[in-house]
Amino acid sequence: MNPSDSREVLAGASPETADARRLRGRLSRRSALVAGAAGVVGLAGAASLFDLFSKWRDSEAPADIFKADAPKEDLWALWQERGWVKEASHYLKLGRNVQCKICPNNCLLSPGDRSHCRNKINIAGTLYTMVYGNPCVFHVDPVEKKPLFHFLPGTRTFSLATSGCVFRCLNCQNWEISQKKPEETKDPRGPELRLRPPLPERLSLNQIARLSLFPVDAAAMAESLGCPSISYTYSEPTSFYEYTADTCKAARDRKLRNIVVSCGSIEERPARDLYQFVDAAHVDLKGFEEGVYERLNGGKLQTILRALKTLKEMSVWFEIINLVVPTYTDNLEAIRRMCGWIAKELGADRPLHFSRFHPQHKLTHLTPTPVETLLQAREAARAEGLHYVYIGNVPGLKDAESTFCPACKKPVIRRDVFAVTAFDLAAGACRYCGAAIAGVWK
Numbered sequence: 299m300n301p302s303d304s305r306e307v308l309a310g311a312s313p314e315t316a317d318a319r320r321l322r323g324r325l326s327r328r329s330a331l332v333a334g335a336a337g338v339v340g341l342a343g344a345a346s347l348f349d350l351f352s353k354w355r356d357s358e359a360p361a362d363i364f365k366a367d368a369p370k371e372d373l374w375a376l377w378q379e380r381g382w383v384k385e386a387s388h389y390l391k392l393g394r395n396v397q398c399k400i401c402p403n404n405c406l407l408s409p410g411d412r413s414h415c416r417n418k419i420n421i422a423g424t425l426y427t428m429v430y431g432n433p434c435v436f437h438v439d440p441v442e443k444k445p446l447f448h449f450l451p452g453t454r455t456f457s458l459a460t461s462g463c464v465f466r467c468l469n470c471q472n473w474e475i476s477q478k479k480p481e482e483t484k485d486p487r488g489p490e491l492r493l494r495p496p497l498p499e500r501l502s503l504n505q506i507a508r509l510s511l512f513p514v515d516a517a518a519m520a521e522s523l524g525c526p527s528i529s530y531t532y533s534e535p536t537s538f539y540e541y542t543a544d545t546c547k548a549a550r551d552r553k554l555r556n557i558v559v560s561c562g563s564i565e566e567r568p569a570r571d572l573y574q575f576v577d578a579a580h581v582d583l584k585g586f587e588e589g590v591y592e593r594l595n596g597g598k599l600q601t602i603l604r605a606l607k608t609l610k611e612m613s614v615w616f617e618i619i620n621l622v623v624p625t626y627t628d629n630l631e632a633i634r635r636m637c638g639w640i641a642k643e644l645g646a647d648r649p650l651h652f653s654r655f656h657p658q659h660k661l662t663h664l665t666p667t668p669v670e671t672l673l674q675a676r677e678a679a680r681a682e683g684l685h686y687v688y689i690g691n692v693p694g695l696k697d698a699e700s701t702f703c704p705a706c707k708k709p710v711i712r713r714d715v716f717a718v719t720a721f722d723l724a725a726g727a728c729r730y731c732g733a734a735i736a737g738v739w740k
């Protein structure tokens with residue numbers, strides 16, 4: 299390949315070839331290793347060499363993709379006509395191949411291929427997102443539902459999602475949209491329906507499949523509905539990165555806040571480009587053992603830890619959720635190590651929400667997390683010094699979702715499901731002793 303055929307496409311940045319050069323080096327190293335492994339199999343024993351090679355390949359290789367699965371001409375034309383297509387940001391052009399650099403899946407696509415997250419395609423050497431301005435879900439939620447307990451409590455947030463996800467969680471609760479292609483959730487046929495305020499009283503499923511909600515319209519809609527924020531949620535905003543980024547900017551233009559609800563699996567550069575427009579994040583730290591992350595979610599722990607540190611460094615308010623899945627992430631020793639890491643690296647004021655697992659998607663054979671396990675996890679978190687530890691998905695459990703002042707130990711915020719029922723803060727401080735409570739309160 300001619301080196302001049304490779305370039306990097308970034309959000310507003312000039313072409314740069316360092317990553318492309320690294321990738322080419324990696325590809326040629328890989329070819330050499332494959333040839334080397336094949337050459338010595340007879341001497342060293344096939345099984346052990348195969349294991350070694352598989353291990354190396356799994357840690358380096360781009361994720362599985364959907365070969366030759368881009369929409370065919372008629373559908374692609376309709377998608378373009380609707381404005382649901384945009385050239386992707388943060389990718390490498392490698393001749394007619396492309397490589398997305400948004401998440402560690404690093405999808406490497408030939409013309410006509412579709413990405414691991416299902417939302418991106420290579421058309422004639424250009425990477426496009428198919429989920430621009432076409433959410434398959436939108437809703438107004440209490441901000442507590444994200445859950446965010448220390449960010450504008452009691453407010454409502456305009457929430458939207460498209461299809462697709464960078465992960466493959468066995469326990470996904472939104473798999474009907476996260477594990478679907480854009481064409482399975484949206485339908486560009488029929489007259490155009492561009493949603494703008496005011497929100498119609500009724501929208502049929504057919505209309506929702508057809509409608510467009512472009513960034514400026516989403517911001518206008520949030521404002522018209524009295525929501526001080528927009529949440530990118532339900533599926534995975536990393537997989538609809540370009541739509542999220544542009545909507546964040548449109549929201550800022552209207553002085554609205556942006557909330558990202560994410561698995562945190564994102565590369566450093568796109569993370570920094572996006573987080574400058576983000577006011578709050580809710581990140582799933584799904585476990586603290588690399589092997590379990592791989593098996594349960596198809597993700598990499600170290601990437602998520604780095605994203606959490608980046609959020610902290612960029613002064614974005616964020617809270618962490620940890621779903622305790624029996625037999626996968628209920629190891630108390632690992633939970634203790636996770637809490638210690640949070641306290642040390644992110645600070646004792648970082649809220650942590652333990653959440654109860656309920657059997658779903660591919661884990662219907664498991665039982666719900668025993669409440670006793672959740673109580674032990676909370677105990678471990680407090681013992682590691684965390685100030686704000688919550689238990690979710692256990693209705694009726696006393697004080698599971700209350701905020702206690704770390705200084706005088708009195709409850710300062712009480713919640714019932716997603717509603718704030720008592721609020722004893724004044725200017726972000728405990729009303730009883732005056733100690734500051736971490737968060738964004740106005």
Ligand code: SF4
Nearest residue numbers: 398401404405413415
């Ligand atoms: S965001 Fe999607 S296309 Fe990009 S690397 Fe991740 S899975 Fe692949």
